[in-house]
Amino acid sequence: MACSVIxxxxxxxxIVCAVGAGGKKTTLHRILAEHPGRVxxxxxxxxxxxxxxxxxxxxxxxxxxxxxxxxxxAMHHHRVAFAAPGHKPGRFAGLDPDAVAELHRxxxxxxxxxxxxxxxxxxxxxxxxxxxxxxxxxxxxxxxxSAAVIGEALDERVAHRTERLADLLDTSIGTPITxxxxxxxxxSAHGHRQHLGTAxxxxxxxxxxxxxxxxxxxxxxxxxxxxxxPPERVVLASMTAAQPIVEILQPSSGGExxx
Numbered sequence: 001m002a003c004s005v006i007x008x009x010x011x012x013x014x015i016v017c018a019v020g021a022g023g024k025k026t027t028l029h030r031i032l033a034e035h036p037g038r039v040x041x042x043x044x045x046x047x048x049x050x051x052x053x054x055x056x057x058x059x060x061x062x063x064x065x066x067x068x069x070x071x072x073x074a075m076h077h078h079r080v081a082f083a084a085p086g087h088k089p090g091r092f093a094g095l096d097p098d099a100v101a102e103l104h105r106x107x108x109x110x111x112x113x114x115x116x117x118x119x120x121x122x123x124x125x126x127x128x129x130x131x132x133x134x135x136x137x138x139x140x141x142x143x144x145x146s147a148a149v150i151g152e153a154l155d156e157r158v159a160h161r162t163e164r165l166a167d168l169l170d171t172s173i174g175t176p177i178t179x180x181x182x183x184x185x186x187x188s189a190h191g192h193r194q195h196l197g198t199a200x201x202x203x204x205x206x207x208x209x210x211x212x213x214x215x216x217x218x219x220x221x222x223x224x225x226x227x228x229x230p231p232e233r234v235v236l237a238s239m240t241a242a243q244p245i246v247e248i249l250q251p252s253s254g255g256e257x258x259x
Contacts, residue, residue: 003245005030008235009202012037014139015104015112017044017199019132020192021119021160022146023206026239028113029054032079037110040074040103041081044133045094045118055079060092063099067106074107097135104135114138118160123149123207124177125160126168126185127194134195141199143192143231145185146206147213149177150220179216183223187230203231208246209238221249 006012011031018024029050032039041055049058056077059069066082073080082103083092095103104112117132119125123146134141149158153174159165166173168191169181185191186203193201203224205217214236221234236246 003248005034005244008233008237008245008248009142009204010140010200010232011035011111011113011142013111015101015114015135015137016140016142017114017116017132017134017138018142018144019117019127019134020144020204021125022123022148023144023204023237023239024115024119024142027142027144027204027206027237028115030239030244031111031113035111037078038074038108039079040070040107040109040112041079042083042100042103042112043092043094043115044097044100044135045115046086046088046091047083047094047115047118048090049081049083049092055081057081059083060085063095066095066099066103070103071106071108074109080107080109094133097133100135101137104137120160122156122160123152123158124165124182124185126164126191128161128164132195134197134199138197138199140202141196142202142204143186144204144206145182145192147209147217147220147236148207150179150182150213150216152177179219180223182217182220183227186220186224186234187227189229192231193229201231203234204237205234206237206239208236209241214246218247218249225249225251
């Protein structure tokens, strides 16, 4: 039996923040589409809002106005997306993390889904010291990286913040990205675990779209899970596929869980 996205990612309740690169928005939208409860969707960084066909209500307003409009919308709608006005066409400003925590409470959402950093459409990134902008009380931190970057040169075509990545992974710009690099990124306190706090950490290796990527993603996951600070699990996924969960690996089993 296929594992649901919600259960694989521990995204049934609470505040769920997505960080990293290579499919954050797609992952959050899969959770949104599958979740049976009351769902909020927002960001703490500049972002876009989903199309009207996947949400019931979209609200663009100042934080003070959202304190009134979000709870009112959540009383009548299943999926509510909200953001602050931005200065670029089609782009909206991120909300302060404290404001998101308050709106989660006021809206009485079962889960609030939050894009908590940006990656400029790249497949891998390292956070700045002030990233990601995780919401207080975050229950699950989903960190995403693309399997498509394995074997690619570490450069600006595939990576965001290349110099920070090179330092973090003890490599050089232009050097091929390996499964070991991905494993280190997923388990590093200055990589995907930065600002984790007390949240559960679920790592996602996305775009596992063929057998070759599956083998590489498994290697990366096992390296991450064998570290001193492993994620709770590593989910191998193809978030645009009909069945997005490919495999789940956990420290306790050291192997795959049915997906």
